[in-house]
Amino acid sequence: MFNALAQTTINGKITGKVIDSATKAPVDFATISVFKADSKNPVNGISTDSKGNFSLSGIPAGEYRVTVDFIGYREKVFNKVTISSSTTTVPLGTILLTSATTQLNAVNVTAKVPIVENKIDKVVYNAANDLTAQGGVALDVLKKVPMVSVDIDGNVELQGSSGIRFLINGKPSTIFGASLADALQSIPASQISTIEVITSPGAKYDAQGTGGIINIVLKDNKFQGVNGSVNLSAGIRLENGSINLNARRGNFGVGVFFSGNTQLNTTAKNTTNRTAYNNARDTATNLFQSGSNPFTRNSYKTGINLNWSVTPKDELTATFGYNDFRNHGTGFTSQNQSVMAGGDVSSAISSTRTSASRFGEKAVDFSLGYKKTFKREGQQLDFLYLSSFGTNIADASQQTDYLTGAYPSAGLRSNNPGKDRQTEITLDYAQPLSKSFTLETGAKTFMGNLTSNVFTDTLQNGAYVVNPSQTYSFNYKRNIYAGYASLSFALFKDFFTGKAGLRYERTHTTGTFSGAGIPDYNTFAPAFTLQHKLDDSQSVKFSYSYRIERPDYGDLNPFYNISDPHNISTGNPLLKPEISKNFELGYSKNFNNGGNIYLAAFYRNSPDNIQALSTYYDVLNVNGTDYTAVSLTQRFNLGSQKNIGASIFGSVPVTGKLNLRTNIQLGQRQSSNVGLATVNAFAYRVNLNATYQFPHDLVAEVFGNYNSQQKNIQSIRPAFFNYNLAIRKQFLNKNASIGLTTANPFAYYITQRQTLFGSNFNQTNVRLIPSQSFGVTLTYKFGKLKFDKEKDTTPQLPDMGQ
Structure with missing residues (x-):
């Protein structure tokens, strides 16, 4: 029992260097993602530096799958990467990425998530790529979301229905109870990662909301190290400000944010x-x-979120x-x-x-949540307490x-x-x-x-x-x-x-x-x-x-x-x-x-x-x-x-x-x-x-x-x-x-x-x-940049049981 406990507290490391197979030039900002062997969601990740190097530490004992990719290149996959008491460091060496398409002259490749993603149960609007709304509030972002309309007074309809269940990070909040327009005016657009629209919610979701569900997902990530952002805007009618700070070491992460605005x-x-x-x-x-x-109107929001991977499955x-x-x-x-x-x-x-x-x-x-995964992929237990x-x-x-x-x-x-x-x-x-x-x-x-x-x-x-x-x-x-x-x-x-x-x-x-x-x-x-x-x-x-x-x-x-x-x-x-x-x-x-x-x-x-x-x-x-x-x-x-x-x-x-x-x-x-x-x-x-x-x-x-x-x-x-x-x-x-x-x-x-x-x-x-x-x-x-897909690192509504 003592040996098993010791293994779960091992801080393993994965290192390597990524270069272009044709030019031998380093590939900076390539995405390194680490997955548990039986999972489709990354548990850790990092991007390469200007010389193509990376060193990812704080990895608990276990078997992992590591992927290396960048837009315009074929993905490289390393299976059965094992961290144990006898192997605490795994060097992947020099990794050659090959071009996915024929190289054209004067073509700049940009890693960018599509602004709208259509999934089987929802439409996802990636607000981080929205330029004109960034100095505004949540209502300004909602005006651009498919199937959503906002009138001059801030009243929101989804496919013509005002009966909408609003959530933040998959959870309800009392701020939507008293004045929906005020609540949506209090969320700066710069704080929003994605907006999920579900017009036909499944049986897992609450039946409330004749028009469907709108889930506002705030910015967050689970990557190692310290990173954050500062957003400020000033104008003749609206002023906004927000700061995000995320830190993760090993299997523990914390994120804090503060935002405020004044009309x-x-x-x-x-x-x-x-x-x-x-x-x-x-x-x-x-x-x-x-x-x-x-x-006049003014508001501010602040919060903290904690994440602890107690074991690889808890x-x-x-x-x-x-x-x-x-x-x-x-x-x-x-x-x-x-x-x-x-x-x-x-x-x-x-x-x-x-x-x-x-x-x-x-x-x-x-809120307090617990997730338990099992050996069989897809078998999962979720508990959520919300007050x-x-x-x-x-x-x-x-x-x-x-x-x-x-x-x-x-x-x-x-x-x-x-x-x-x-x-x-x-x-x-x-x-x-x-x-x-x-x-x-x-x-x-x-x-x-x-x-x-x-x-x-x-x-x-x-x-x-x-x-x-x-x-x-x-x-x-x-x-x-x-x-x-x-x-x-x-x-x-x-x-x-x-x-x-x-x-x-x-x-x-x-x-x-x-x-x-x-x-x-x-x-x-x-x-x-x-x-x-x-x-x-x-x-x-x-x-x-x-x-x-x-x-x-x-x-x-x-x-x-x-x-x-x-x-x-x-x-x-x-x-x-x-x-x-x-x-x-x-x-x-x-x-x-x-x-x-x-x-x-x-x-x-x-x-x-x-x-x-x-x-x-x-x-x-x-x-x-x-x-x-x-x-x-x-x-x-x-x-x-x-x-x-x-x-x-x-x-x-x-x-x-x-x-x-x-x-x-x-x-x-x-x-x-x-x-x-x-x-x-x-x-x-x-x-x-x-x-x-x-x-x-x-x-x-x-x-x-x-x-x-x-x-x-x-x-x-x-x-x-x-x-x-x-x-x-x-x-x-x-x-x-x-x-x-x-x-x-x-x-x-x-x-x-x-x-x-x-x-x-x-x-x-x-x-x-x-x-x-x-x-x-x-x-x-500032800090380590995040180039992973938002869908892999932001809170997803189905996982919240709402």
């Missing part, structure tokens, strides 16, 4: 013109509002993250309200409204003053502290049954607990007094118990490959607020994917998934938001979960010149579709207080919705220096709603990205995006267009770069004109949203 003060302008009709009284009420809203990982983001807005609005009777103005009221809002959240995420805890505070106030003095000033101010706690325990097991079949099974428990207190004061006779009808506390709990079984298969000599499975989830929800009689329910969610490779460069796949969108506490909570007394919103405790049945047919083709194309057709049927509905009231009584000329917005299970559409992604290297990429998404949406007219609406999104490589490590990029208008039940969402320009110069042997970026440089505002309508009102909103920006970005990488 500088910007002022949006808006007008609202609403006319409502009362046929019984033969009157029309007009409300005109005109105002401006200065707004691995422990632990992560800790802290997130802090907050925003602050103020507003001043002029209001004119008039009533027309018989064509004449019977009354008119002029007023001004001042408002302020402040929101902040602090969230802590902790996420967030505290938030939301303050809001508004006061209306009447210019004529005929009415006393009216106002509200509220304070809403809350806490959000989530705990997940997941166990997954994979068992190969044969070379063609692998069974996966697992179980999961989710426990969520949210507490909130609402304190509201009302302005009365010049003083604020407690409003008991709007002052209360509530506790909201949701527990989900799940289990699944899934079978991966290869049929007819790999003519078909795929995965099929069934997931069961039991949802138990309780709430202490009024009307919160929420029943328990069971969900059986089947899913399957079938793929056929036409040849080595192209494939087709068909998938089906059954998804669910559970209403959260914000949808259910009947608290009235009266920050604008003429536009009030509230939750609906009677909401039922929304179901979605998703079908997708996809085709993928890779070309010899590096280009690729992905085509997908999709169909989604969603009964009990949850949508917002606005109703106009001449007078609305809220807990004993009357409000006049009010539009009340509430969410309902209005009926069913069907979406049919297509997504097209293409990357074309026009020349050796010019590359074009495009994303096109189009679809038809049909909403059949009880008591309302059926709505048929067509919408599309098109973007184009062009990159040009100049001499002397100078590259430029142009990105343009257009979203068409979209008709909904009560509104027409306006179209919008935005574009970005960027140029970057690399220096210090490509370890450093400086870039210039700009967004919409020729227009300070984007104008958004939206129409809303109901059975007794028509409304037009016009918003002027600041969009112009100019900035500079600085990047510096």
Whole structure:
């Protein structure tokens, strides 16, 4: 036993020198990867220095496979490389790499991961190669991801659905619970390694998210030594900064990061013109509002991750993250309200409204994972414990003053502290049954607990007094118990490959607020994917998934938001979960010149579709207080919705220096709603990205995006267009770069004109949203460079059991 223990603590070494077999010149930055004998994922690696030498130390005892490769050369493989107590150093000697293709004059070979990779269960967008988004935030990257669209307000849709399950490194976080747009604004683009899009998740994944899953993978690696990067950007609207530091020695690694960003003060302008009709009284009420809203946002994130290969087959990982983001807005609005009777103005009221809002959240995420592999390749046990805890505070106030003095000033101010706690325990097991079949099974428990207190004061006779009808506390709990079984298969000599499975989830929800009689329910969610490779460069796949969108506490909570007394919103405790049945047919083709194309057709049927509905009231009584000329917005299970559409992604290297990429998404949406007219609406999104490589490590990029208008039940969402320009110069042997970026440089505002309508009102909103920006970005990488493929070293969602 003592000898066996001693062997596992051996720090072995592998050395060698890599040269070109034809020219005998050293090959610098060649990738040396070390694999366990029974694994497809590297456990260690390094790149050669300027003289082609490498020395990789800290390797535990065991048998390994070593590969040596570089773009443009044939890979060299060394099998059965053994580290033991008697052989602690293995010299591979001089390694000759031979050219994979005929050498051409004046051809520069660049090691670069494709910006989009299509896999059997997901599409991976490699954000590290995205130039125009690097000075921005996660939302800027998402605009370029296939099948994803982002509107002017930061609302994200996946194949036309807003029901998206967002994860970070394969794990959920409480930062997505309070404000999704704020959370996505808090993640600098320079911190993102890849974004994974899963439109048809398998049975192993949570059933939550009718549109699918978006997983944001942050930068990380497992290579020996110390390395890191610093990213800074400054501009007239947004400032970003981040630092990453990774260190690994032997079988233990640690990574730390810190990032922060600030959206500088910007002022949006808006007008609202609403006319409502009362046929019984033969009157029309007009409300005109005109105002401006200065707004700021700032955030920072930090964290640490630890990785310990206890033995060659036992691995422990632990992560800790802290997130802090907050925003602050103020507003001043002029209001004119008039009533027309018989064509004449019977009354008119002029007023001004001042408002302020402040929101902040602090969230802590902790995870502990254990992975056990066995002698049989593919047999694996995974355990994950995840705890996420967030505290938030939301303050809001508004006061209306009447210019004529005929009415006393009216106002509200509220304070809403809350806490959000989530705990997940997941166990997954994979068992190969044969070379063609692998069974996966697992179980999961989710426990969520949210507490909130609402304190509201009302302005009365010049003083604020407690409003008991709007002052209360509530506790909201949701527990989900799940289990699944899934079978991966290869049929007819790999003519078909795929995965099929069934997931069961039991949802138990309780709430202490009024009307919160929420029943328990069971969900059986089947899913399957079938793929056929036409040849080595192209494939087709068909998938089906059954998804669910559970209403959260914000949808259910009947608290009235009266920050604008003429536009009030509230939750609906009677909401039922929304179901979605998703079908997708996809085709993928890779070309010899590096280009690729992905085509997908999709169909989604969603009964009990949850949508917002606005109703106009001449007078609305809220807990004993009357409000006049009010539009009340509430969410309902209005009926069913069907979406049919297509997504097209293409990357074309026009020349050796010019590359074009495009994303096109189009679809038809049909909403059949009880008591309302059926709505048929067509919408599309098109973007184009062009990159040009100049001499002397100078590259430029142009990105343009257009979203068409979209008709909904009560509104027409306006179209919008935005574009970005960027140029970057690399220096210090490509370890450093400086870039210039700009967004919409020729227009300070984007104008958004939206129409809303109901059975007794028509409304037009016009918003002027600041969009112009100019900035500079600085990047510096130090330590050992990482030239391995991201897919081999970044956290992969399937391994997380989510």
